[in-house]
Amino acid sequence: MTSKSQIKDELEEFVKLGDVRLILSEYIPCDRNSLESINQKLMAKKSMQGKFVTMLMDSWPERAIFQSEKKCSAVRIIEYKPSEYIQCEATMQDPEDTIVQDEMIGMRLSHEGNMIYGCRITHITGKEIGKDPTASLDLISRVIPDIMYDSSLLIDTLLTHHQRSILDCVFKGTANNRYKFVGLIASSISPAFDEVSLYLDGEDYQNELEQVLDDIRSVQEVSTDRTLIMIGEGGILLVSPDWRKYESLVIYYCLLRSAELFVDALFNRISLLNDELNEARNLIERSTEGDYSVITKAQNLLTEATANYTILNSTGGYLDRGFGLINEQWSKSKDSIDSDLLSLVAIDDGFMALLNRIRDIDLVLNSIRSEVEGLQTLLSTQIEQQMRRLYSALRDNTRSTSEVIKASERTGDVLDVIQLVLSGTIAFDIIMAFTGEYTTPLAQLSLEYPLLFFLCAIILWVVIVIGLKKAMDFLGRRIEKEHMIRQSLNIRCDPAKIEGYLADKVVVSVDEEVQDKREVVRTHYLFDASEIEKATVTLTYDRKNGVLQDLVIECKGTNVMEIKRKVLRELEECFGASIPL
Template identity: 30%
Template sequence: MAMEASAMRRLAQRKLEKRSQNGNRTPKRVLSGGSGGEQGGGDSDAEEGSMDEGSCTDEDEDLEVNHNRLLYLISLYNTQQVGPEDKNADQDGQDKNIWVRRVPLMVLVYEGIVAGIFDYDYAPAPDIVDGKRVYMNISQEGRDDLDDLREAGMLYGLKLSSKKYQSTVALRITTIGEEHLRRTLTQEDADAVDGVVFGPNKRHVHANLLKVSWDRRMGRFVLRCQSGYEMESTITEIESVSYVSSPYIPSCVRKWGRESKRNTDRTGALVNAVSNIKDELDENLTLNDVRLVIGEWIPMGANQIVALNDKLGSSERVQGGFFTSQVDQNPDSSEFIGISEGLTEVNILDFDETAYVNFEAEVHFPEEEGIIQIENFGIHINDEGFINYGLRCEGIMHAVQDYLSLDNLSRLLVDVQVDSSKIIDNLMSPHQRVMLDLTYLNDAEHREKYNLIFCSRINKAGVEAMPTAEEFMDREANENELKQVIGDTHASYQLSSDDEVLIVGKNGMVLCSSDTHRLEPQMVSYLSLMTRNMFMRSLFQRTFILADTLKHIRELIDTYESDPNSITTIRNLLSEASGDIILLSEIQSYLAESLQEVVLPTVPLDGAAQKLEAILNIEATQKRLVRRVHDMKKNIEGARGEVSSLRSMADVVSEGKESRVQEAVQNNTKNLEDVFRANERASASLEIMQIVLAGSLAFDIIDRLHGLYLGVAADIDWANNAFGFIYETPGMLLLVNMAWWGVLGAFIQGLIKHMGEQAAGVMSIRYKINQTINWPAFERFICRMRPEVEDGDTDKNTYIKKFTWDEPDAVLWKGLPPRIEVTVDARYHYLLKAFLQISTKKSKISQREAKLIFFRRMRDEGILTGVVPGLEDAVEVAAAESARRSTSRGAVSVVPRLSMKTWNKSTSIGGGAEGTFSAGPDVSSRNLTRAQKSSTDLPG
C-alpha cells in the first residue's frame, strides 16, 4: 500500500504541474481519488486529498473514469484461467504472464471511443502493422493516459523487436494497478468495458474476449473470440475533411519563373462543405496562415533529373499536362481509353535540365458527396534526391486562412502523404521504384515523410495570448494535439519574445513566426537532412534483415541433408541476397554523394535565426549523417564477403552431391554392364535353342513327309518305293534330315533379320517449341486423338504433362502414321516440346514434310497461331499452303465432270493396258474422296 500511495502522489504532483501550466485551469482529479491523502499521513498529502475532494468538476470525473477503465481493460487481457498443473499458474489457477501489445490495445481503445466508454478524441496516425506502415485512427489522449499509468507504476512496459527489426511495446498490469482497481473500480465502469471487449450475449470468461488480429487480405483489423463471433474494426477507415489548398514552394529553392498560383477565390466553396468525421472534435489549438512542406529523399542523380525533365516536357512549348499511373498496355494503337478520375495535372514553374525542377501538381480524386478537396501541390525535386511537397492551406472546413484546427489538419496531412507518393511514383524510373521497394520492404507506397508546418500564430481555445514554448509541452491537451501532426514531441523552444516558437517532434516540426520566410533556408536545409535520416533508418534496418537472411543460408548449408530442397533454396536465397547487396551498395553511393553536395544556408544576424541555428546545428547534423553513411558501407561490404563465403560453401555442397550422384551412376553402369553381359549369354543360348528347335521341326517335317512313322507301311507301298533308296542306304536319311535342317534354319534366321531391319528403320524428330497455345483448343484436340500415354510432372511452380498418340491418317503421312509425343505446361499454357517417331521402312515422308504437316495441323486446330520462329520459314510455309490450295481446287473440279453421266468407252490405263471404265454416282463419290485425300498428300 505504501508503494501505491507513493505512486499516486507522484502522479498527482505531475498532474498539478500540468494544470498549473494551463492558465490556472481547475485541476483534474488524479487516479488516487483522494486516497493518497488518507494514507500518506503528511501535510502535503492531506492538502492533496482535500484538493481532490473539494475542487472536482465533471471533467475531473471523466479523467478518473478513463484511467480506471483503461487499466481494467488491460487487466482483462493480462489474465487467463489455466489448470493448476500449469507452471505459470498462481494460487488461484490463473496465468498472469500475458502481455497485450500496444497496437491491438489502441484498436480496443478506438472501439471503446466509438462505443462511448472513453472520452477521447482520435486522429489518423501511422503505425507498423504486419511489417507495413498503416494509417489508423489513434487516440493521443489514450496513449497519454497509458503513459500516465506507466509513470504511476500501474503498468509494466516491455519493448519487443520483430524479425524485421521493428520495435513495439507490450503492456501488463502491476500489483499496484491490481490493488488500485480493487479499491476504486466501480461496477458501472466494469460493465461498460465488458460490453466492448466481450462478444454479445457471451459469458464474461477469457475464452469470450475479443482478440484483435490483422487480416492481411482485407487490409483491416478483425475482432473475434473463440466462440465464433467476429466483427471488423473501422480504425483503418480514415475520415476526410473539406479543404482548399494552393501550391507552395519555399523561395529558397526557386531560381526563376512565375509565382505559384493562389486558390483563395475557391474558398467560397467551403461554406457548405461537410466531412465524414464521426467523433465530436475537442479543438484546443488552431493555427493561422498555415503552409505545409513535406519532405522525403529518394535515390536520384543528374541523369534521372534529365529524364524527369524530359518526361515532364519542361523544355517544350506547352509544358506539363495530365499524368496518370495507369500503364499503356498497347502503345502502338491509335487510341487510349482511360478514366479521367485520378489524373494529376502538372504545370512547370522553373527548372534546370540537370539540377532541379519545380512544378505545380493538382490531384483529381473522387470524394464522397459534399466533401470538397482542392489538393494543389508545389513540388521541388533536385539531383541530390531531395523532394519537398508544399501546400498553402487556404481553408479547412469552415475556417478560412486562420484558426485552422490541428484535428482537421492531421486528416489533411494523411491525404498529402498518400497522394504525394502516388504523384512521384508515376514520375520515377522503374529502377528507382525497385530501390525504394528494397529499402521499405515492398511498402514504398506508404513510406515515411517528414512534416514542416509554418504558421504565423498558434491560438489556444479560451486564451487570448499565445502560449509559450513551455506551455505547449504540457503532456496533456496541447501536446496531444501537436502529436497528431508531428508525432511524439521531443522539445519546444522559444526563439524570441515575439511569439516565435519551434516545436520539434519525431516526424516533423512546427515553426511559428510572423516572418517565416527569413527562416525558411535553415528549415528547408534541415528538412533535407531529416529526410536522409529517415531514409537511412529504413536502409540500415534493411541491412540487418539481409544479415539475418545470410545467417539463415548458413544454417541451411549446415543442415542441407535434412531437406531435399535445400540446395535449390540456398541458390535462390544467395541469388536474391547478391541482388540486394548490389542495390544496397548503389543506394549507399547515392546517399554519400548527396551528403557531399549539401550547401549550408546563410544564417541571418537576428537573435531568432541565430538561436534556430544553434538548435538545429545543421553542420554537425550533416557530419553525423556522413559518418553513418560510411558506417553503413562497412555493413554492406561485410555482407558481400559473407555472400562470397556462402557461395563457396554452397559449391562444396553441390560438388559433394554431384560426386555421390556420380558414384551412384558408376555403380548403376556396372550393374547395367553385368546385366548386358548376362543378356548376351542368354541371347546366344536363345539362338542355339532356335537352331535346335529348327532341327527338331525339320526332322518332324521329313518324318511326316514319308509317312512311315504312322505304322501303316504295308498300306503305302508308294512310300516304300519312293524312299527305298534312302532307307536302304546307310546314313542317307540322316543326310537328308541335316540338309533340310540347314535350309529351314537359314530361312528362319533370314526372316528374323528381315523383321529386325523393318523394326529398326525409325526416324526420330525432336522440336523445342516453347510457344503459348490456345488451351481449350488443345484440350479438344487431345480428346479426339485419344492418347495412349498421359504423363504428368508437378511441383510448386509448374505442371508439366506429356501426351502420346498415333496419328490416324495413313494417306496424309504417306504410309504408316507416326507416333507423336508433345510436352505442355498445363499451368501457363505453353507447348514446350514435340517428338515424332516415323518408320522409314513403312512411310515415304521426309523430315521437312513431317515438320510442315505437324505445325500445319497445330494451326488448323487453332492450337498455334502464326509461324513458329526458329523452326519454320515463313516463305516455305506460304509456298506449301499455296500449293496445297491449288491442288485441292484442281482435284475437286475434275470429279464432278466424271459424275455427270454414265459412259462406257475404252480408256488407256497405265502402260497401254486397255479396260472399260463405268462411272456412276457412287463411283464419283469415291473418286471425290480419293481426290480430297490426294490433295493432302503434299508437303506443307
C-alpha cells in the same frame, strides 16, 4: 461532393494556426540521369500544360488504345534546370473522393535526392484559412496523412523503375505508406503564449501539438521577432510573422530529418537482410548434414537476398553522394540565418552525425557483401557435391544397365543356338515326311544291347552339350566382358600412406566430399595388371578419420579376381598390414 468531414468524434480544438504552409520532405535516391529521365517523362522542354502522368507501363505498344488506372496525376512544370532540379505543381485526381479535396501541391525534385512537397492550406472544412489563426491542429492532423499518401502516389508515377525498386526494397513493399518529415510554417498561433514553455503543459496544448509533430523534443523562441520553433520527432513547426526569414532553415532541417528517417529504414532493412542470409546459411548447413531437399530453397533465398543486397548497396552510394552535396549547399546557405537560432536547432551537428551514419552504413554493407559471397561459395560447393553424388549414382546405374544388356545379349546367343538346333530337327522331320521312318542295320543293336545303346545315347548327349557349351563360350568371348568388383574394407589406415600410394598411379579423377565430421575422397586411377590388361580402380577413404572404406575394380576380361588380389597385395605392402579378401 461535400465540403464537410467524416470525423465522428467531437474534437476539442485548443491550438490553431493562421496562414498555414505545409511542407513534406523525403529522401529518394536520385542522380542526374534519373532526374533527366523524369524530365523526359514530364516533357519539361516543351511548354504543354496539364500533363497527366501514370506509373503504368505500356505493355502493348502496337495497340492504339491505352487503359490507365483511375487515379491520374496532372503535373505542370514551373521551372527546371537540366540535370539539377525540377519544380512543378501537381494535382491528384481521385474520382472516388466523396469530399472536396482539391489538392494542388508544389514539388521540387533535385538530383541530390531531396524531394520537397509544399502547399498552402487555404480552406479546411469549407472555412477559409487566412492570416488569423483559424486552422485547428486537429483538422490539420487529418490533412497531413492525406497529402502524404497522395504525394507518394504522385511521385511514384514519376520515378524511374530503379528508384521504385529501391523504395520497394527499403520499405518492404509498403513504400506508399512511408513517412515524410512534416514542416509546418504559420504566421500566427492561438493561443499565443508569452512563455513558450506553456505549450509543453503535458496536457491539452502539448497533446494537440504532438498530433502533428509527434513527441516534442524542444520549443524555442527568437525573442527579437516573436518567432516560435517547435521540433518534434515527426515534424517541425515555425510560427513567425516574418517566416520567410527562416524558411530555408525549416527546409534544410526537414531534409536532414527526412534523410535520417530514410537511413533508419535502410538500416532496418539491412538488418532484415542479415536475417535472410542467416536463414540461407541454416538451410545450406542442413544440406551439408544430408538434407539435400533444402538446396533449392536455399538457392532461391540466397538469390533474393543477393538481389536485395545489390539494391541496398547502390542506395548507400546514393546517400553518400546526395548528402555530401546537400551539406555543401547548407554550408553556403546557413550564413544568412540567425546564428542563435542555428545553434538552437543544431542543424550542423545533425548533418555531421548523418554523414557519419551514412559512412557506417557502408561498413555494414561491406560485411554483408562478404557474407553474401561466402554463402554463394558455400552453396556452389554443396551444389557441386550434389552433382558429384548424382554423377556417381548415374555411373553405377549405367554400369548395371550395361550388365543387364550384356546378359540379355548372352541369352540372345543361347536362343540363336537353340534356334539352329530346332531348325535342323525340323529339316529332318520334313525329309522323314517324304521318306517315312527308316531303319538301319544297327537298329537291331538297341534291342540286343539296350544298356549299351542307352550309354551311347548319354555319351552322345554329353558330347553335344559340351560342343554347344564350347560354341557358347566362343560366342561369349567374342563380346569382351566388363567386370566390376566392389570390396568393402572399412579398415583403419594412414591417409598420408594412401596418398603416397596414389602418387605413383595415373589418377583419372578425384571426388571430395567435405562434411563436418568426415572428408570422403574417391580417387579413380588406372591399374596395370599386366602389359595387356588394365583396370580402373576406385579407392574410397575418409581422410579425416583415417578409414579405407571400399575398393571398386572395373576391368575387361575374365581374370578380375587376379587383378583384385594384385591390388590388395599392393595396398598391404603400402600399409604393412594384411587385408582380408
